[in-house]
Amino acid sequence: MLVASLMCVVCVPAVARKKEFRNVKKVVRGFSAIDTAYIEPQHFEFTAMLQTTFTYDIYELRSPGGQSITFSPDVIMKVGPYFGWRWFFLGYTFDLKNIGFSSDKRKQELDLSIYSSQIGVDFYYRRTGSDYKIRDVNLGDDTDMSGLSPLSFDGLSVGITGASLYYIFNHNRFSYPAAFSQSTCQKISCGSWMAGIGYTRNSLDLDYGKLQDAVNSYMGRTDVKLDSGMMFNSVKYYNANVSVGYGYNWVFAKNCLLNASLSAVLAYKRSKGDTNDGVDEFSFNNVNFDGVGRFGIVYNNMRWYVGASAIIHSNNYRKPRFQTNQVFGSMNIYAGYNFGKKKKYRKK
Template sequence: MNARQIVLFLCWIGLSVPVWAGGDTLSVAPVSRHQPRRGFLHGLYEFVRDFSRVDTNYIEPQHYNFTFMLQNTNTYEVYRLQSRTGQSVTFSPEPTYKIGPYFGWRWVFLGYTLDLVHSGGSRKQDFSLSLYSSQLGIDLFFRKTGNDYKVRRFKLADDIDTSPVEQMPFDGFHASIKGFNLYYITNHRKFSYPAAYSQSTVQRRSCGSPLFGISYSSHKIDVDWQRLMELSRWRLPEGTFSAIDSSLTASKVNYKDFAISAGYAYNWVFARDFLFDISLSLAIAYKHTESKLDRDNFIFRNFNLKNFNLDGVGRFGIVWNNTRWYIGTSAIFHTYNYRRPEFYTNSTFGSVNFYVGFNFGKR
């Protein structure tokens, strides 16, 4: 099935789909169809349409065919690694700031954003796609680091001041993550995710809903520890350098994350046309980790880690929407943890959006 067929299928089943992919945006909103023939086709039609049916006492559908929006998107990511003895290092790049216009017609929403920070030399890649319907939601994501990372925090020993190393550029760190989150909204007739995150509906009365889901992600982390030690010797006063713990210096760490999650989301209508949404989900995750080791520095011969840990996803949004004009902000953050006595990693990434727009062309 190609991309066009996927979009047409999503339009047919009535999904609301905001998509961000390197600045390009596509949105699919509920559509109306003629009454099909009775019998099996009618039953199938009713089953599919049930995905977008809502209680209009709580949720007001979209009234316009077209929309125009200006959006600012800011992305963040942090990676922390810690040894069994307490040594740790935290890497993160400079945040990415993008801005651009978007134009939508019913279910098609296209746009372009300009990166205000990186001019093309960082080799950073990121793709995110969020699909929201009344009952189901899915996040798809892929991120690959560029070469603009810095050492944000560094700890060798309690009596060593490592502040001269912190905030220094470091191009010896590389990481990537890809995966998806799929979740089911139980109270879907009265609670609307699209009202908070895609402006295709308006929540008129406060309401919440439990969430249940599954997820999968694949993580790769590669640190040039020799380069980090050279940076430390160069920046730290002579005689104060302490070797990095061998339990930390796995040259590459690749792990896969399988999880089931549960959480709760609440849309608070605190004034007419205003909405505040908060959504939190915790996942029990099974990690399968494989590491290619620098055997000259690492004392473990088989660094295959399998364990259960907690991951999390948080969403926050505030929007004013009178069905004609709208303005708001939204954020989504993912965090992944792996902890064993000899090694710990944490990866956190997310984005914050600010937008303003208006709808036109009455249906």
């Protein structure tokens, strides 16, 4: 009798643990639950892909006096192989312009997006280095600065680190993975609302002395001055945000999908910076609207796939003394092959 009682004491925790494991397993499976009338699940365990990635960055500074300067580096193209197993995807891309060496070791870029049926995650880390070019200049109504563009300018450095998490409401019938990770196929056109949260940290360093010297050198005189809003050493700004958006998958032909999704971002932003005159008023608390756009087109017959996708972020800060606008993102062109058919899809 005593032995039986002890056995029950031992068995109860084991049964409870087994039940908890089943519950966790059920929750995990829920993240990939789909309506197979709308979405065809992945039939293969592995994939191999070759991808070309283009990254771009446009940065505009604007003063209350009407002056504005737009900077952007040359578009960077990278090519590399990728290999995937189920949800895990690894690869590396090479900068074709600088194979074997780096023209600016401070330049670092990492963009990572994870797409499941219910939840998507974006992470981006960028340090632009100092390879910007002046693309557009407006220093006054009667000042022609068109000849200054494009001019290499190493006095600007921008950094951005951010992450966002968003939930897809109609995840059973609308598939983000079909458009951006090629792990499913959308069979019937469908859309979904989505909502998310995020956090971003930015840094901006500007050598306004070099910028003024570039203007003076081009003009051949020193009477064209930058507004005080352009004259700062550095500024750092942070934002916490919430977003809401809508995405749509259009199946315009068999195995062919076109996706477009847009999200409006309401961001609370806090900034600190140093100005040339030392006045401690270059700090502001702010609420602004930003935006995120995703676009993709893909052909996927479950064995072979080819397509292109792009993600674009737009951030802005607007206060009476200082305004910035930044647009950055990446575009991917890819082709791949799936292999290693899952057991349940093998012919018996």
